[in-house]
Amino acid sequence: MRPLSGEACTTLSAPCTRLLHSAESTTIALLANLAGLLQPLREFTKTKPVWGTCAGAILLAEAVENPKKGGQELLNGMTLTVARNGWGPQVDSFEAPLIVEGLQNPHNAFTGIFIRAPVITVINSSPDQPPMRVIARLPFGVVPKTATTPIDNEDDPRRIVAVQQGNHLLTTFHPELTKDGRFHEYFVRMCVVPFLSR
Amino acid sequence: MSVPVPTPSPPSTNGPLTTAPSAPSAPPAPTRVAQRDGGNTSLGTFGVKSGLAQMLKGGVIMDVVNADQARIAEEAGACAVMALERVPADIRAEGGVSRMSDPTLIKDIINAVTIPVMAKVRIGHFVEAQIVQAIGVDYIDESEVLTPADEDHHINKHNYKIPFVCGARNLGEALRRISEGAAFIRTKGEAGTGNVVEAVRHQRAVMSEIRKASVMNEEELYAYAREIQSPFHLLKESARLKRLPVVNFAAGGIATPADAALMMQLGCDGVFVGSGIFHSGDPAKRARAIVQAVTHYNNPKVLAEISEDLGAPMVGLTIDKNLKGGRFADR
Numbered sequence: 001m002r003p004l005s006g007e008a009c010t011t012l013s014a015p016c017t018r019l020l021h022s023a024e025s026t027t028i029a030l031l032a033n034l035a036g037l038l039q040p041l042r043e044f045t046k047t048k049p050v051w052g053t054c055a056g057a058i059l060l061a062e063a064v065e066n067p068k069k070g071g072q073e074l075l076n077g078m079t080l081t082v083a084r085n086g087w088g089p090q091v092d093s094f095e096a097p098l099i100v101e102g103l104q105n106p107h108n109a110f111t112g113i114f115i116r117a118p119v120i121t122v123i124n125s126s127p128d129q130p131p132m133r134v135i136a137r138l139p140f141g142v143v144p145k146t147a148t149t150p151i152d153n154e155d156d157p158r159r160i161v162a163v164q165q166g167n168h169l170l171t172t173f174h175p176e177l178t179k180d181g182r183f184h185e186y187f188v189r190m191c192v193v194p195f196l197s198r
Numbered sequence: 199m200s201v202p203v204p205t206p207s208p209p210s211t212n213g214p215l216t217t218a219p220s221a222p223s224a225p226p227a228p229t230r231v232a233q234r235d236g237g238n239t240s241l242g243t244f245g246v247k248s249g250l251a252q253m254l255k256g257g258v259i260m261d262v263v264n265a266d267q268a269r270i271a272e273e274a275g276a277c278a279v280m281a282l283e284r285v286p287a288d289i290r291a292e293g294g295v296s297r298m299s300d301p302t303l304i305k306d307i308i309n310a311v312t313i314p315v316m317a318k319v320r321i322g323h324f325v326e327a328q329i330v331q332a333i334g335v336d337y338i339d340e341s342e343v344l345t346p347a348d349e350d351h352h353i354n355k356h357n358y359k360i361p362f363v364c365g366a367r368n369l370g371e372a373l374r375r376i377s378e379g380a381a382f383i384r385t386k387g388e389a390g391t392g393n394v395v396e397a398v399r400h401q402r403a404v405m406s407e408i409r410k411a412s413v414m415n416e417e418e419l420y421a422y423a424r425e426i427q428s429p430f431h432l433l434k435e436s437a438r439l440k441r442l443p444v445v446n447f448a449a450g451g452i453a454t455p456a457d458a459a460l461m462m463q464l465g466c467d468g469v470f471v472g473s474g475i476f477h478s479g480d481p482a483k484r485a486r487a488i489v490q491a492v493t494h495y496n497n498p499k500v501l502a503e504i505s506e507d508l509g510a511p512m513v514g515l516t517i518d519k520n521l522k523g524g525r526f527a528d529r
Contacts, residue, residue, distance in 0.1 A: 024277045027489070054253070066312065067312065088334070089360075090250055091331060093249075094241045094243075095240045139239075177249045
């Protein structure tokens, strides 16, 4: 696994899986583009395991609401739409305990650190795509600032903060900022191992 | 709303969580804050404050004075912008007291871009900080570039829900700022000069003091903490990590891609560029080149390519006793 961020990265060779971890999605896309990596990354994402957190989650989506003016590049890896900065500015960034389906010790809450986090607004399930497996939702009372309609539906996509589709994993929060390795273990177990043993 | 007492240590989130999320049957409350209560969430923890700085690592933060400049910075790949009324070079040239920016200007910049927006407040001016937080700024710079409002005290930064960045010339100063609640440290350098010499001096001082501390035993660390006037636990943590316990950027005098890469090779996590961009001949091109320089700081071939044909750099100033505007770093 090799994390990819705004840091120096000029080749996309050997690794069989990628972590798109965070920074600003605009900066990552621009630097990837300047280094000629955007297209190789898209090709990579088509077939191989990828995990995107926060800004990486934005890159992994097929559409984005509230992009930077003039639009921004995406990797189009999962059939869902996210809203950037869906929780508002930094003053609204928060931590929340999450109950995550499929983690080890599932009854032990995982601390989700949401920093200017994106919000999932649309989930597109289609028969020719792997099924969407929602693995974590926010507690009912927590509502994004940008929400114009109340969240009163159990299945409202805006409550979803972690979702898996095939060998792709998306988290709108930052497991990499905690010392809790259970999400990393989940990614290897559910996305990477099935891919390697195929 | 439960806001835990922030402690100046890296976020540790493995602690036992005894409270379960609220029952789904709770009716939606009228305001979002109340809803947050229902969700058992915490705003403004040290985890989310220092976490944002982690997200800026490897990036460039640019000074901008209006929405157009902010857009140029965003398009160039800046990871954040610093909203202010005058860039440091103009503050130096024009003199007078410089203060927090007009909230209208800051709001215009917030509306123009999607990346985080920072704003400067005067050292010790905790009301300017309250105002800037209320506007919805993402990060506060308690900055020596503005005229200090308090010569003895810095702001108690634990009291805010948004994080602070502070300048430092050496390890003791950096750790004092962290103990006051700063979630992010930058070198002071000498802002508005286009001369990188002071930023180099400060970064080298911090790194050399950390290297020194990293081979000390506990007794020596106690004595060293007293000598550099730093809290013992933060010194011990820096010695263990062999770096500052928070993100550490370069600032104050960076004007070229080579300057930016120099600071990165000296161990900085990223770079602030103030007057260097919008006081140069071709701001958009220079901004993009500096962003690339911070990404490819260890690759001289790439650095050579991006340094080509950038137009005139800002005019630099020699730092001596005749420096117009005086030394900001001593504030």
